[in-house]
Amino acid sequence: TQLLEQSPQFLSIQEGENLTVYCNSSSVFSSLQWYRQEPGEGPVLLVTVVTGGEVKKLKRLTFQFGDARKDSSLHITAAQPGDTGLYLCAGAYNQGGKLIFGQGTELSVKP
Amino acid sequence: KAGVTQTPRYLIKTRGQQVTLSCSPISGHRSVSWYQQTPGQGLQFLFEYFSETQRNKGNFPGRFSGRQFSNSRSEMNVSTLELGDSALYLCASSPSGPSYEQYFGPGTRLTVT
Numbered sequence: 001t002q003l004l005e006q007s008p009q010f011l012s013i014q015e016g017e018n019l020t021v022y023c024n025s026s027s028v029f030s031s032l033q034w035y036r037q038e039p040g041e042g043p044v045l046l047v048t049v050v051t052g053g054e055v056k057k058l059k060r061l062t063f064q065f066g067d068a069r070k071d072s073s074l075h076i077t078a079a080q081p082g083d084t085g086l087y088l089c090a091g092a093y094n095q096g097g098k099l100i101f102g103q104g105t106e107l108s109v110k111p
Numbered sequence: 112k113a114g115v116t117q118t119p120r121y122l123i124k125t126r127g128q129q130v131t132l133s134c135s136p137i138s139g140h141r142s143v144s145w146y147q148q149t150p151g152q153g154l155q156f157l158f159e160y161f162s163e164t165q166r167n168k169g170n171f172p173g174r175f176s177g178r179q180f181s182n183s184r185s186e187m188n189v190s191t192l193e194l195g196d197s198a199l200y201l202c203a204s205s206p207s208g209p210s211y212e213q214y215f216g217p218g219t220r221l222t223v224t
Contacts, residue, residue: 033212042115042201042215044153088154092211098167099213100145101154 003027004091006102013079014110021074021105024088030092031073032065033099037086080110112137115216117202123222129190136183136204142166143185144213145177148199153158157200160185189221197223 005024013019023032031050035043047056049065049072056063060083062075072089086106090099116135124130136143144167145157156169156224160179183204189196199220203213 002176035215040217040220042203044216045214046214048212090154090213098156098159099211100156101146103153110197 004089004100004102006089008104008105009103010106011106012108012110017109019076019079020108021087021089021107022071023073023091023102025091025100026070027091028034028069030069033088033090033092033098034063034072034074035088035090037088043086043088049102076107079107081109081111082109083107084109094098114129115202116202117219118212119219120217121220121222123224124192126192126194127223127224128192129188130192130221131186131188132200132221134185134187134202134204136185136202137206138213139161140204140214142197142205142207143179143183144203144205145185145187146201147204148201148218152157153216154201154216156179157216192223194223197221207217 007022031048033048034046037043046062052067052069054065060077064073086104088104089102092099118133141169147153155201157171158177159167159200163179174190179185199218201215201218203215205213
């Protein structure tokens with residue numbers, strides 16, 4: 001069974017704090033993606049990481065792919081209320097457009 | 112480019128009925144995938160179509176089916192609806208390439224009563 005465990009499931013922090021979301025699996029992925037979803041809308045792609053050990057930055061968001069391509073993390077620096085939403089990691093295998101999603105992290109940033 | 116569009120956005124059906132949902136992918140994208148999202152199970156993969164052929168399938172009963180047309184537009188059908196089918200159904204299109212990045216539509220909210 002292909003599983004992605006995402007933690008924490010819920011996170012409530014104050015504006016200005018830092019946070020890290022983790023995504024772990026026993027399987028090796030060809031790529032891993034992070035999405036952000038707002039209520040009533042579809043997920044929006046934030047980043048794709050492909051190479052083991054890869055680090056990508058998107059403004060205050062830093063994404064890292066584990067060396068073995070089994071895990072990933074999302075770090076947000078100085079969180080803002082606009083960062084509030086559901087963050088999802090998704091792993092892709094070499095079998096076409098099938099993504100395995102983690103359960104998601106519901107982030108709430110209070111002003 | 113226009114994004115992925117899904118119709119209808121909201122739907123209310125009764126147990127036992129059937130429903131058809133529609134998805135128009137981003138122009139040039141040949142892969143279309145469908146996902147079911149519920150609070151308890153999260154996002155679960157239903158199936159993927161590429162060039163009118165089902166390329167991948169998730170672990171859903173045969174009541175869930177889909178198809179893709181020559182213009183890459185896709186439909187999914189659910190027959191004999193059950194209360195547990197109430198969910199947000201998301202369609203995603205993907206360009207060719209090894210990273211399998213997916214671009215999601217806004218979803219169809221299906222409520223079964």
